[in-house]
Amino acid sequence: MSGKTTIYDIAKELNITAATVSRALNNNPKISKATRKLVLETAAKMNYEQNKLALALKSGKSYNIGVIVPRIDSNFFASIIRGIEEELYPKGYHVIICQTHDQEDLEIGNINSLLNAQVDGILMSISNAKLEDNQSFQKLLKKNIPLIFFDRKKDIKGVSSVTIDDFKGAYDATKHLIDQGYKRIAHLSNDRLLLIFKNRYLGYKQAIIDNGLEFDESLVIETQSKVHEGKKTTKILLDMERPPDAIFSSSDFTALGAIQEIKERGLRIPEDIGIIGFSNEPFTKFMELSITSVDQSPTEMGRITAQVFLEEVNNGKKIKSEKHVVLSPELMVRKSSRREN
Amino acid sequence: MSGKTTIYDIAKELNITAATVSRALNNNPKISKATRKLVLETAAKMNYEQNKLALALKSGKSYNIGVIVPRIDSNFFASIIRGIEEELYPKGYHVIICQTHDQEDLEIGNINSLLNAQVDGILMSISNAKLEDNQSFQKLLKKNIPLIFFDRKKDIKGVSSVTIDDFKGAYDATKHLIDQGYKRIAHLSNDRLLLIFKNRYLGYKQAIIDNGLEFDESLVIETQSKVHEGKKTTKILLDMERPPDAIFSSSDFTALGAIQEIKERGLRIPEDIGIIGFSNEPFTKFMELSITSVDQSPTEMGRITAQVFLEEVNNGKKIKSEKHVVLSPELMVRKSSRREN
Numbered sequence: 001m002s003g004k005t006t007i008y009d010i011a012k013e014l015n016i017t018a019a020t021v022s023r024a025l026n027n028n029p030k031i032s033k034a035t036r037k038l039v040l041e042t043a044a045k046m047n048y049e050q051n052k053l054a055l056a057l058k059s060g061k062s063y064n065i066g067v068i069v070p071r072i073d074s075n076f077f078a079s080i081i082r083g084i085e086e087e088l089y090p091k092g093y094h095v096i097i098c099q100t101h102d103q104e105d106l107e108i109g110n111i112n113s114l115l116n117a118q119v120d121g122i123l124m125s126i127s128n129a130k131l132e133d134n135q136s137f138q139k140l141l142k143k144n145i146p147l148i149f150f151d152r153k154k155d156i157k158g159v160s161s162v163t164i165d166d167f168k169g170a171y172d173a174t175k176h177l178i179d180q181g182y183k184r185i186a187h188l189s190n191d192r193l194l195l196i197f198k199n200r201y202l203g204y205k206q207a208i209i210d211n212g213l214e215f216d217e218s219l220v221i222e223t224q225s226k227v228h229e230g231k232k233t234t235k236i237l238l239d240m241e242r243p244p245d246a247i248f249s250s251s252d253f254t255a256l257g258a259i260q261e262i263k264e265r266g267l268r269i270p271e272d273i274g275i276i277g278f279s280n281e282p283f284t285k286f287m288e289l290s291i292t293s294v295d296q297s298p299t300e301m302g303r304i305t306a307q308v309f310l311e312e313v314n315n316g317k318k319i320k321s322e323k324h325v326v327l328s329p330e331l332m333v334r335k336s337s338r339r340e341n
Numbered sequence: 342m343s344g345k346t347t348i349y350d351i352a353k354e355l356n357i358t359a360a361t362v363s364r365a366l367n368n369n370p371k372i373s374k375a376t377r378k379l380v381l382e383t384a385a386k387m388n389y390e391q392n393k394l395a396l397a398l399k400s401g402k403s404y405n406i407g408v409i410v411p412r413i414d415s416n417f418f419a420s421i422i423r424g425i426e427e428e429l430y431p432k433g434y435h436v437i438i439c440q441t442h443d444q445e446d447l448e449i450g451n452i453n454s455l456l457n458a459q460v461d462g463i464l465m466s467i468s469n470a471k472l473e474d475n476q477s478f479q480k481l482l483k484k485n486i487p488l489i490f491f492d493r494k495k496d497i498k499g500v501s502s503v504t505i506d507d508f509k510g511a512y513d514a515t516k517h518l519i520d521q522g523y524k525r526i527a528h529l530s531n532d533r534l535l536l537i538f539k540n541r542y543l544g545y546k547q548a549i550i551d552n553g554l555e556f557d558e559s560l561v562i563e564t565q566s567k568v569h570e571g572k573k574t575t576k577i578l579l580d581m582e583r584p585p586d587a588i589f590s591s592s593d594f595t596a597l598g599a600i601q602e603i604k605e606r607g608l609r610i611p612e613d614i615g616i617i618g619f620s621n622e623p624f625t626k627f628m629e630l631s632i633t634s635v636d637q638s639p640t641e642m643g644r645i646t647a648q649v650f651l652e653e654v655n656n657g658k659k660i661k662s663e664k665h666v667v668l669s670p671e672l673m674v675r676k677s678s679r680r681e682n
Contacts, residue, residue, distance in 0.1 A: 073419030
């Protein structure tokens with residue numbers, strides 16, 4: 001075995017949970033004498049050294065971490081979760097997931113459910129920015145349960161976050177469309193009370209202005225990140241008196257709907273209309289007409305979120321500090337926006 | 342008032358039932374926002390401290406349900422979870438999800454984590470059929486915690502299941518390829534220790550035999566449900582001395598990889614080679630070359646799984662019976678297998 005033995009290795013060896021190993025090592029009376037003896041013997045055999053983390057985690061810790069996301073059926077959130085798991089499993093944690101479907105009551109309910117499930121921390125991407133009171137979040141903070149936001153955040157004192165530079169992602173995408181010769185670029189936006197969508201809108205707007213194009217607010221439409229919504233919204237755009245010649249969408253799913261509508265009308269992509277999505281969902285690459293999109297390195301985002309959590313746990317209650325990590329997005333240029341020269 | 346405030350005190354104060362108070366405190370969507378607000382305000386005024394864990398220990402209920410799936414990033418499993426949620430939320434339950442990535446140790450770890458999280462039941466699709474002992478499952482059964490399998494099951498006494506007729510799905514798909522004139526049909530299989538993949542293999546084989554074609558075992562290759570694995574396996578098939586003229590894949594992801602390899606070789610689909618996948622993932626429909634696939638009505642599967650759980654909970658400990666629901670799959674014929682006549 002390479003590297004240090006962790007409680008996870010011992011747990012695996014004995015086919016018991018990391019929590020049981022931890023309790024046994026910490027003389028928790030809940031653990032039988034026989035189990036404790038077995039754990040201690042195995043720990044000795046495997047040259048386990050009880051490290052700071054193990055010492056910090058006294059009995060009462062569940063080794064369960066709660067992750068809350070708007071939806072699990074997007075590659076973006078699934079990849080973030082994968083990154084979180086990859087970072088936390090080797091440390092003996094288990095990840096349990098809840099989804100909110102962008103519903104406020106489910107978001108509050110999920111936080112309560114995870115609290116009842118005795119999680120050691122909650123890593124989440126918020127669904128609802130309108131949530132007036134931060135009662136649920138405050139409850140976590142009062143209990144000294146680490147709370148970390150990823151991607152969709154809210155500014156709350158004492159809460160760390162890991163996000164990407166959405167402004168830059170949108171700016172680069174729009175600039176690329178301008179460089180390809182598109183003149184009238186529409187933007188399919190989303191609920192701009194959420195910072196990520198607000199920043200994508202602002203990045204788009206700034207690129208338009210910086211490059212001397214006319215900024216036309218009527219070309220910006222707020223919609224939802226769903227294929228059929230993208231189709232519906234694109235209908236509106238194409239029926240305009242002066243329709244756009246390109247669309248920058250804040251979501252790949254909306255971009256896919258836009259493509260369906262454009263094709264049904266017999267228009268050509270990218271010759272007549274250019275399209276860019278956001279998130280680099282796998283289908284954008286797999287399609288014959290591959291879709292230009294903005295990659296957000298979600299696995300990395302998950303890993304870093306988990307690392308920030310571990311730092312907070314290791315710091316214990318001594319240091320209360322916020323950490324804000326901002327990752328840089330990358331434009332993946334594909335067929336849907338590349339005009340042949 | 343002596344002692345701690347209970348939900349009964351709040352109910353009495355507001356002249357409503359304790360059940361309503363409980364639902365309001367648990368964010369049950371059935372309760373109106375006005376009522377919820379009133380209950381929360383009254384609870385705060387009466388210094389009610391919600392200790393759901395204590396309540397759970399007393400009533401034996403946490404209203405948390407654990408769902409374990411191999412992966413969350415497939416539309417199939419995400420839709421099953423959606424169905425489970427749609428059925429259980431209105432009953433006041435919250436759903437917490439774990440994924441196993443098809444790893445045995447994670448499967449065992451997840452079951453233990455959910456047990457520690459005090460779930461009222463576990464609904465799961467197993468990852469590892471090789472798991473020799475059923476120790477983790479027996480632990481659940483001994484604690485009288487309902488366990489229900491969906492899609493990927495194992496035969497364990499006392500455990501109900503909801504599956505689809507995989508044999509029929511595979512038989513219909515293969516029969517359709519034969520009807521379209523394909524003569525040498527390969528099968529991309531998967532770990533056949535899992536019943537679903539074994540039954541898809543058997544359905545394929547039976548259709549070949551029933552229709553007087555030669556059954557050639559060398560055309561059956563076991564692979565994993567991943568795009569790059571499908572590509573790799575298809576390479577092997579196309580390099581054979583007598584390559585196949587059609588592929589029935591037990592996974593849409595593998596089918597997608599097969600298509601990539603076939604196209605790279607300049608072969609035409611469906612003219613030269615026909616392709617069918619399994620699961621009806623959304624991308625099969627969205628692609629320009631849409632992929633024929635087998636629909637498993639996953640949302641329905643999730644709903645029924647939740648209903649079976651509720652039945653078991655309502656029956657209590659009185660009646661111990663197994664229930665096995667088998668749904669019928671539906672072949673969705675698309676471009677990848679439909680030869681123009």
